[in-house]
Amino acid sequence: EREPDKWCGWGGGAPVNVSWSDLEDSEGHVYAKASQLYGALPCTLCLLIVRHLFERYLATPLADVWGIRDKVRRTVEPNxxxxxxxxxxxxxxxxxxxxxxxxxxxxxxxxxxxxxxxxxxxxRPGLRKRFCEASWRCVFYFFAFVGGVLALYDKPWLYNLKEVWAGFPKQSMLPSQYWYYHLEIGFYLSLLLRLTFDVKRKDFKEQVIHHIATLTLLSFSWISNYIRIGTLVMALHDFADVLLEGAKVFNYAKWHQTANAMFVVFTVVFMLTRLVIFPFWLIHCTWVYPLEQFAPFFGYYFFNVMLLVLQILHLYWAFLILRMVYKFIFSKVCSQLVLLCSQGLFIRK
Missing domain, CATH: 1.10.10 (Arc Repressor Mutant, subunit A)
Incomplete structure (x- = not known):
């Protein structure tokens, strides 16, 4: 019979027969705690301040150097x-x-x-505002991805996903994981707080869902000690986001060839990471491998459902990306056909 103090994890977040007392710091082992999530709040505030300083003193002067100007719009007459x-x-x-x-x-x-x-x-927001926002996101995603690589490159679970669940949930937290998580949570929380002030995009509702799902996923994975798989998910997402925001930056700067090339690379990376690696490697890792060690529990279902929500958003954005690529290729083909036809008419004349 199960001991009285043993229960199905902290609210079902861990397997049966695991309690808080099992994850108390001891003998050099340090475990993630729910109270540590409060540390993301000052991190969010710091990121908001850094973003303000970055956009004002770095992104804006760079926009001046590249000649990025807002279009002059005619004001309406009072009515x-x-x-x-x-x-x-x-x-x-x-x-x-x-x-x-x-x-x-x-x-x-x-x-x-x-x-x-x-x-x-x-x-409508001006071009300079869009440029500053895209520059900030590009810089953050770049450093976040580099930080993720440094935190993961020597870890066995990067190369063998079964190691993600080795000894779960009694997996000691690493300092690199602590800072990586808090920076990511702080960043997405800052994006959520700034949504009403930032450029409102066509996929505004999807962005809200994405940010809330990401924050829920990160917070739950921290509390439930799903940290190893959480760092893999974050690094995978940051990689493609660097290319997307970089393509926007160069597009606003009218470096169209560079922007187009970067967007093509982004499309390939997005399809590979979000539609192949994420569902068939990472979701497979969270859906299949845990069952080899313990019976399903609430945290198992909740975590996988949140990953599936992200995957649905990936499919939606993949559709939008492919539609953009189709329009781009089709417009190029049409322009070439028009050019060839005009040249043919000129030769005949």
């Missing part, structure tokens, strides 16, 4: 009726509302539509 509708009801009025607004303002329909178009343009 309280249209402004009230824009702020309280819709940014893009329906045809029926346009006709109604025409009656209220005594403006022609085309003038009302132009007003709304220019008003929406005023709300």
């Amino acid at each position: 309280p009726t249209l402004e009230n509708y824009f702020c309280s009801q819709a940014r893009v009025p329906s045809q029926a509302d346009v006709r109604s607004l025409c009656k209220k303002t005594s403006w022609p329909e085309k003038r009302v539509q132009v007003w709304f178009r220019r008003r929406r343009n005023q709300e």
Whole structure:
């Protein structure tokens, strides 16, 4: 019969017959604790401050050097009726509302539509703001990936995924894992806090889901001592993100050939890491290998469900990426065909 103080982990986060007392620091072994997650809060604050200083004193001067300028947009003429509708009801009025607004303002329909178009343009973030944000993310992901490689390159579980579960959950925490986790949690928490102030992208809702799922996954993996697999997941994600943000930076700087080349490399890396390695190596590692040592428990199901949520987002973003690649290739082919046709007509003439 099971001892009274033994229960199904901390809330089901660990296998049966593992309790808090089993993971108390002793004999040089140090284990992750839930209270240590509070350390991510000052880390988040530091990253927000570093980001502000980086964007102001590094990214902005770099934008000046590369000649990145915001487009001059025409301001709309003051109109309280249209402004009230824009702020309280819709940014893009329906045809029926346009006709109604025409009656209220005594403006022609085309003038009302132009007003709304220019008003929406005023709300769009400038190119320099996009450049600064992409530069910050690119720099962070680069250093995070390098830090992840340094923390993992000499670990046996990088080369043999079965080592991820060797001795689980009694796996001593390493200092490199502590800092790697806290930096990543602090970074994603800072992104979540800045979502309403940063450039609002088309996949805004998916970004919110991604950040919340990532923070939940990182926090739960820390509490449940799933640290080894957690560091592998973080390093795998950071690799592709460096290339994506780098491609954005060069695109904003109008280094289009460099940006296109980097985007192609990013596409290949994304498909390989997010659609092959992540599901068939890492999720397989968390789904199959633990069952060789212990029976399924709540933490096992919860962790794998969160990984599957990330995988669904990967599939969604892969669709968007492939659509962009298709449009890029198709536009290039069409332009070449137009050029060849025009040359042929010129020769015939």
